[in-house]
Amino acid sequence: MDALEPYLREIRLTRATGAAVKETSYYPALANLFNTVGKTLKPRVHCVINVRNQGAGLPDGGLFTPDQLQAVGDAPFAQGPTPARGVIEAKGSGARLDDILESEQIGRYWDRYGQVLVTNLRDFALVGADVAGDRAVLERYCLAPDDASFWTADPSALRDAHAEPFVQYLSRIMLHAAPLAAPKDVAWFLASYARDAKARVDRADLPALDQIRQALEQALGLRFEGERGERFFRSTLVQTLFYGVFSAWVLWSKKHPPASTARFNWHDAEYELRVPMIRALFEQLAMGSRLRPLGLIEVLDWTAAALNRVDRAAFFAAFAEDAAVQYFYEPFLEAFDPELRKQLGVWYTPPEIVRYMVERVDTVLRDELGLPDGLADPNVYVLDPCTGTGSYLVETLRRIGRTLAEQGDDALAAHRLKRAAMERVVGFEILPAPFVVAHLQLGLLLQDLGAPFADAGDGAHERAGVYLTNALTGWDPDAGPQQPLLFPELEAERDAADEVKRTKPILVVLGNPPYNAFAGVSPAEEDDLVEPYKVGLNTAVAEGGWGIRKFNLDDLYVRFFRLGERRIAEQTGKGVVCYISNFSYLSDPSFVVMRQRFLAEFDALWFDSLNGDSRETGKLTPEGKPDPSVFSTPANREGIRVGTAVGLMVRKPVRDPAPTVRFRQFWGATKRGKLVGSLDANDFDLGYTLG
Known part of the structure; x- marks a missing residue:
């Protein structure tokens, strides 16, 4: 939406007539600006210029919501409603905004209306109440530092520099007095502030962050090179900072009931973060010496103020529902940086898919590998090598919890569940932001199940077995000791992940591998993974x-298949690999060697083709009806372009003479429900065609 450039051109035309007065002549342009932004909001916000006196004088404008507007034919209001989103005071561009903000007039308006948007056409400030209830400037946005530079600047240049963050600012201002309770609305506010922060970071040199860049590159085995790498690095920093604040707020809220008068302070966020690596990274990012030159302190102050406005009782009632964390994370990422999200191929896995895959893994552990407790067996080590926000780990722990409950072992069930989360249900994640969310989600799950993580003494805390690491490297037990890292917490995180890779008898590998490569240069160890799939x-x-x-075997999901195959077939010698991924490996000629290896290394294989491909079928069923991606959700109706499939492969300790391959297809808009519904079939395998 381009609201800024029309505003700039309109006020310049007004000024160019030579007949304008310094204030009121520009009111129509301001009204058009506010209404252009206001009509995009829910509920809409409508600007009215020159509202009537309600006892504090005549504000230059008011911001109203639809419920305040009279229907045609209604009797006129005796006085008129108080503008729901506050009033407006506008002065000429030559006035100093600080002088206006300190004026007695603004004091009167604030006393009467509680919220005042003050502007001199080029500088904007919201006056509201601080945490103590006193009058304060809450948010401010400057288009130009002085009158002369404002009028001589090229409108197109101002648009390029300010259009998006300025519209985001006005949107926040008009929504400031709105109830804030739904997770998606809180996510929008955090994403809006994060975009503001990212814009500031993008304009700045980052020598102060070179040390963090170097540490992350060393720990993750990536190099942030080129334009994409630089964008990835900066976006990663901002996301980590904001999700650190959000996670700290959630954990802080658990200690302070909604009725409490306590207020969250982002400066104390590090004390709420349990995982040493997260705490260390947040501490490094949130140092005043680093934030102040970037102008991020005031943005984080605004963020904390928004979190303190949340109706926490209503928010956590919704947030506690199934998959609420992901439904929060996805709107944030979509609003924060949708292009980067598409480049990385990061997609939230719908809960039906997650549940289906976890239940199938639990079943084949029992039926094919002779483990009657399935995932609850204490010797079953599970790895999600692309954890994201932790969906598969959460569902795995829920499945374990149900099995333990069925066994009636109430006294030890909570302890066994927590030990599983800490030691044998493991996740690897390369992106710091979802890594933070995964730890938050797992911590909340265990708390709800009566098995919260505890303090381990000496400042240490129990934690989930989710590690920030490159899942595709570090598996060679003969590689020798790793080089020291700049931060001891990052080094400890890497070493803990390497111990899992090199010593744990992983029996299950499952998850949703990313669909594109990350914006960095991967090491040779990762590049060489798929060489066995190219032989001949x-x-x-x-x-x-x-x-x-x-041939094209460069898609990142292929590397994760090779990781799973190598881990189960060549190292553990038995186990399960279960992924949802691009379905190209099922039929594309480029993958013929990969398919041959699967047949040679596994004994029982099930493939559920979920179709939904935009190129091969145009997302249409054979009958010509809509066939959307299974990743299409209310928050992401487009889904992804490629068709997908769930592949489940089992290697038995005593090999079968020949592999058994089963295949079936799902089409149409209801296929997620049909996939989950198939779990209830009396004879599950009857739905497949033998290969």
């Missing part, structure tokens, strides 16, 4: 090869 591909058929000259 471009060798001539006459020479015993496949004669495929052009």
Whole structure:
């Protein structure tokens, strides 16, 4: 939405006539600006210029919501409603905004209306109440530092520099007095502030953050190079900062009931963060010496103020519902940086898919590997190598909890569940922001199940077995000791992840691998992963090869399949691999060697093709009806473009003479429900075609 440039051009045209007075001539342009932004909000906000005197004088304008507007034919209001989103006071561009803010007039308006948007056409400030209830300037936005530079600046240049953050600012101002309770609305506010923060970071040199960049590159085995790498790094920093604040607020809220008069302070956020790596990263990012030059302290102050406005009773009633954390995270990421999200191929996995996959893994552990307790067996080590916000780990722990409850072991169930979360239900994640959310979600789950993490003494805390690491590297037990890292917490995190990779008998690998490569340069160890899937591909058929000259095995999900195959077939020697991924490996000629290896290394294989591909089928069923992606949700109706499939592969300790392959397809808008519903079939395998 381009609201700024029309405003700038309109006030310049007004000024160019030479007939304008310094204030009132510009009111129509201000009204158009506010109404252009206001009509995009829910509920809409409408600006009325020159509202009547309600005992404090004549404000230059008021901001109203639809419920305040009279229907045609109604009797006129005796006085008129108080503007729900406050009043407006506008002066000429030559006036100093600080002088206006300190005036007796603004004091009167604030006493009467509680919220005043003050502007001199180029500088904007919201006057409201601080945490003590006193009058304060809450948020401010400046288009130009002085009168002369404002009128001589090129409107297009001002638009390029300010259009998006300025509209975000006005949106927040008009929503400031609105009830704030729904997780998606809180996510929007946090994302809006995060976008403001990212814009400031993008304009700044970051020498103070070079140390953090170097530490992350060392720990994750990536190099943030080129334009995409730089964008990825800066976005990662901002997301981590804001999700650190959000997580700290959630944990702080658990200690302070909604009726409490206590107020959250982001400066104390580090004390609420349990995981040493998260706490250390947040501490490094939130140091005043780093935030102050970037102008981020005031943005975080605004963020804390928004969190302190939340109706926490209503928020946590919704937030406690199933998958609420992901439904919070996805709107945040979509509002914060949708293009980066698409580039990374990061998609929230719908709960039906997660539940189906976890239940199937639990079943084959019992039926194919002879483990009657399934995932609840204390010897079953589970790894999600692409954890994201922790959906699969949460559902796995719930499945374990149900099994323990069925066994009636109430006295020890909570303890066993927590030990599982800490030691054998493990996740790897390379992006710091979802890593923070995963720890938050797992901590809240265990708290709700009566098995909260506890303080371990000496300032240490119990924590979930989710590690910030590159899942595709570090598995070689003969690689020797790693180089020291700049921060001891990052080094401890890396070493703990390496211990899992090199010593734990992982029996289950499951998850939703990312669909694109990350914006960094990966090490040779990662690049070499898929070499076994290329053997003989471009060798001539006459020479015993496949004669495929052009092939593409660069999609990131292929590396994760190779990781799972190697871990289960070549290292543990038995177990389960279960992924939802791009379905190209099922039929594309480029993947013929990969398919051969699956048949050689696994004994029982099930493939559920979920279709939904935009290129092969145009997202249409064979009958021509809509066939959306299974990743299409109310928050993300588009889903993803490629078709997907759930692949489940089991390797038995005593190999079968030949592998058994089963395949089925799902089409249409209801396929997620049908997939989950198939779990209740009397004979599950009857729904498949034998391969």
